Amino acid sequence: MYVKRSEDVFTKLSQMGDVTLYEPAGDTPHSEATSSASIKRQRSGFDLADCISHVQTPRGSKPILKTMVTTACERNCNYCPFRAGHSSTRRTTMTPDEIAYATDTMQRSKQIDGLFLSSGIIKGGVSSQDKIIDAAEILRKKYHYRGYVHLKIMPGAEYDQLYRAMQLADRVSINLEGPTAERLEALAPKKGFMQELLVQLQRAHHIKQNDPRIRSSIVTQFVVGAVGDTDLELLSLSDRLYNQLGLARTYYSGFSPIAGTPFENVSPTAKIRQNRLYQSSFLLRDYQWDVEDLPFLFDGNLRTDVDPKQAWADLHLKHQPIDLMNADRSELLRVPGIGLKAADTILSARKERKLIDLGQLAHLGIRNPQQMAPYVLLDGHRPAQQLSLF
Template sequence: MHTIVVPDAQQKMQLLGRLAGLECDGQPTPSAGRTQVKRDFLAGAVVQVQRPDGPMTVLRTLQTSACERNCYYCPFRAGRTSTVRVSFSPDELAREFDRMQRAGVVQGLFLSSGSVGGGHNAMDPMLATVELIRRRYEYGGYIHLKIMPGAERAQVEQALCLADRVSINLEGANAQRLAFLAPRKDFEGELLPAMHWVREIAGAHSPLAKRPSMTTQFVVGPAGESDRELLTTVNRLYQEVGLSRAYYSRFNPVPDTPLADAAPEPALREHRLYQADWLLRFYGFALDDLPFDHDGRLPAEVDPKLAWAHRHLAGQPVELNRASRRELLRVPGIGPRSAEAILRARRQGRLRDLADLRVLGAVASRAAPFVLLDGCRPPRQLGFWD
């Protein structure tokens, strides 16, 4: 006779936290609990995220690991027998989060879920959990809530009232790429419309007290998409729906899934995508400025800003004593802060040599081949030129 063991809330937390760590790409994220004991016990459930005011320790968990969908990259896909299926009731999860938050183990929550009974049915317990955390436990801190594919507009609205950040994961660069990765997800019919709802609800005339941010995530690699395809979609989303940021999650195969034998994607590709994304968001680059090759790939061997500078600035260096902010931001080694510092310093006097640039926070050795100082190339000074 078998003994059926029903896990208690802490055992579920341990299990679902570890599974949530696999959700993106099969790679658990390092845990960051306050104490070694808690970190070991909650491996995967307690993670550190970067917030504008510094790092924050967050409980990352799932409402349930049960799922009826069959996304090819995902450890929770329906029919994967090795995945343990466990669910939290809203009461249970809200209480457990409150306990951990009051004990100082976590400072925030990231709640995701598998999907059973359609996206709207999957959203209900997630919303109920967060509602309890806000109302019963009077928690006013950071909550990141995933919007499930197929959620209804009213649920998106409720999520925006409760959360600081929502995520709608597109996974594929477009409908065709998503169909390869997750044939039961609908790019045009359910994911993009939900993003537009967020834009409309959280828009300029929103009754919401605060504007939650929206993020998305892509599984990079197995669908064969190019960097241009990914960045075209992301660039459009930054402009059209106010996306705050995109996460590029390089593919790592998960055993016992249809993509188990596909090759993992190199970490360098993920890194280059993030660099190009920063150029779009913070450096004034347009999509067509990015140095894609004929196949729409970013160069692997050099970062995209340096590749652009080699093509465009090597023969036409930027005059540091006259350049606009936009022109300064095109120079390798000069970022938004150092560009501002250069503009401020120029009001006091002229920049004379590369040492001035370094004092102002720029990486002078990177900038040197692409700049002029009062019409002259900077002299090759030791330590400033590569």
């Protein structure tokens, strides 16, 4: 099929660069967004590099192309720069052939090593999903591309479309945006929480369970802080998604007001709140915490002055410290400064010797053992507050 001259394709691609600020794609979204914003501050106008983000993927750290089929949209999400009627947004559309061609060209020139593809919604979610799938199929079949692909699933996409996207992609995004139907209604009046979005996550889980050939991971994203959502709401749903639907991760995108949208005068969400949500989410997903373990305040939000693990330890461990010589793995993982690797290191080391001072932990490669000092015992005794020299 005919593709326009390459300079026309890449001009259009560069005009979509600011999508990188609104769609986290990797496993370190904070650094990803910071990197994209930094690049933009250093330049004026459009540049192809605006479409490239360095992200941590399940296949490792990669520079990937992040783009959209179209920045036009018929939906009216109150926070979104691509919403219908937002006159300040440049409307650009690419064909599936153009996207596949651009991805292959940039891959061959070693500018990128992966693709994240989203889209505005035009003529419904089914039609828009078709174009995303077509681009991925052309890339896989015509260009024999075997690299990393992350595809967005449109609200209202059909089951067969979701199935095909999961066959083609390494990861799919099905973004809930709000933690409840009421919060979503305030954010995106034309989107259906249960019938358009949550059902897609349920279908994706069903597909993975019933087809062992499917390797695609599943993620979602929330817009945080624009409509009164609480950390308790966000993390309660995240916990259910991890445990019941096998999600790989949840993204928490702090709200940032866009001029010309209904929410242009709503205050932005502090980055520290976003960070605390991620820290808590990892405790739920990787450390087997329960939502009830998280130290919420009376308003349903987390403290921002300390991380959630330390906040819990201050309440529970300062006066009842755990002994590193006899605590089980789950107990060790409750201690600030002890992560997954450090817990295993401690369990292995104590089989061979008594752990009697923090200096031993430092020699085992555990970073900043002083952080755990207020919360632990070493062979029945409180550790000295300074590291041993030998």
